Amino acid sequence: MTTAFPLLRLPYLVLMHALKQMEFLDRIAFSILSRRTRKYVKLLKMNSKNVNLKWNGNRIDMIVFCDFTRVLEANMYIDEYQQSFFKNRYKPVYSWRDSSLLPVDYVLSIxxxxDCKFIDKFIIVKISEHDCLPIIAKLPKIDEVVVQHDWPDVPSYEAYFQKERQLRRVLKTVLPLSPAVFITYQFQNRNHLREILNGHFDAVILMRSGNWITLNDLWITNAKTLEIHTKKINMEDLNRYFKLWTKNICNDRLEYLEVVLGLTGLLLNLI
Incomplete structure (x- = not known):
C-alpha cells in the first residue's frame, strides 16, 4: 500500500514550485479539493478570457477559454447522482461525486x-426536471443570456407549457444579471416574450424565434439595441413603429435597430 504524499505540509516556496510543474487540469483538480488548495492555486494567476455555461437538461456544461483556446470542459449533472466530469482536449477525465456540492459551487470555484469575474454566455438549451433555482441563484454577472429550444421529448402541450413555466422562472433569475439576451426559442405564452422585450436590456436579439412580432411587441421594447430576424412581422406595423419612434413616443432608449425579413429578405438599419 502506498502512502499519500503530504503535499500541503511542504514549505511555501517548495509547494508553489510543485504546483507550477503541474498540468493545467491537475491544478484545477487540486484547487477543487478545499478552500486552502484553491487559495494556493489562485496565486499562480491562471487568468481566463471567457467562461461559457450551457444548461442542457439535467446537465450543466462549463467551458473555459484562455486566449481563444478551450482549456477546460466540465460536465456537471444535477440528478440524484450529482456527478461531475472535468477534462480538456489532451488529458484524461477527472470525475467527482459529491452530493454536498451543487454544480454552481464548482463553477464559482473554478x-x-x-480570476474570472463574469460569465460570457449562459445558454439555455433544455430545462431540467429537478429544481434548478438554488443553482442559478448563485451565478455572478452574465454578459449574455441565450435562450434556445431543444425539447423534442415533451409528450403533450400541457407538459410543454409546464416546461415553459419552468423556463420563465429560470429567466426571471438570470436575466437581471445580464445586459443582453439572444432568443431563438418560440414562446407559447406571448406574455413571456413581452416580459423580455419590456426588460431594461442594452441589447435584445430575436434570431428566428418563430413568434409573430406585432406593433404591440415593438411598442413595449425598451432595449438600446434591438435586432429582429424573422419572416413573421407585418410591414405596416413596422412602418408605424418607425413613425412613433421618430416622434419620441416609444422607446427613447433605442440607439440601434436592425430588422431582417427572412434569410435573404429585406434588411433595415436604424442608427
Whole structure:
C-alpha cells in the first residue's frame, strides 16, 4: 500500500514550485479539493478570457477559454447522482461525486481560481426536471443570456407549457444579471416574450424565434439595441413603429435597430 504524499505540509516556496510543474487540469483538480488548495492555486494567476455555461437538461456544461483556446470542459449533472466530469482536449477525465456540492459551487470555484469575474454566455438549451433555482441563484454577472429550444421529448402541450413555466422562472433569475439576451426559442405564452422585450436590456436579439412580432411587441421594447430576424412581422406595423419612434413616443432608449425579413429578405438599419 502506498502512502499519500503530504503535499500541503511542504514549505511555501517548495509547494508553489510543485504546483507550477503541474498540468493545467491537475491544478484545477487540486484547487477543487478545499478552500486552502484553491487559495494556493489562485496565486499562480491562471487568468481566463471567457467562461461559457450551457444548461442542457439535467446537465450543466462549463467551458473555459484562455486566449481563444478551450482549456477546460466540465460536465456537471444535477440528478440524484450529482456527478461531475472535468477534462480538456489532451488529458484524461477527472470525475467527482459529491452530493454536498451543487454544480454552481464548482463553477464559482473554478472562476475564482481563473480570476474570472463574469460569465460570457449562459445558454439555455433544455430545462431540467429537478429544481434548478438554488443553482442559478448563485451565478455572478452574465454578459449574455441565450435562450434556445431543444425539447423534442415533451409528450403533450400541457407538459410543454409546464416546461415553459419552468423556463420563465429560470429567466426571471438570470436575466437581471445580464445586459443582453439572444432568443431563438418560440414562446407559447406571448406574455413571456413581452416580459423580455419590456426588460431594461442594452441589447435584445430575436434570431428566428418563430413568434409573430406585432406593433404591440415593438411598442413595449425598451432595449438600446434591438435586432429582429424573422419572416413573421407585418410591414405596416413596422412602418408605424418607425413613425412613433421618430416622434419620441416609444422607446427613447433605442440607439440601434436592425430588422431582417427572412434569410435573404429585406434588411433595415436604424442608427
Amino acid at each position: 472562476m475564482d481560481v481563473m
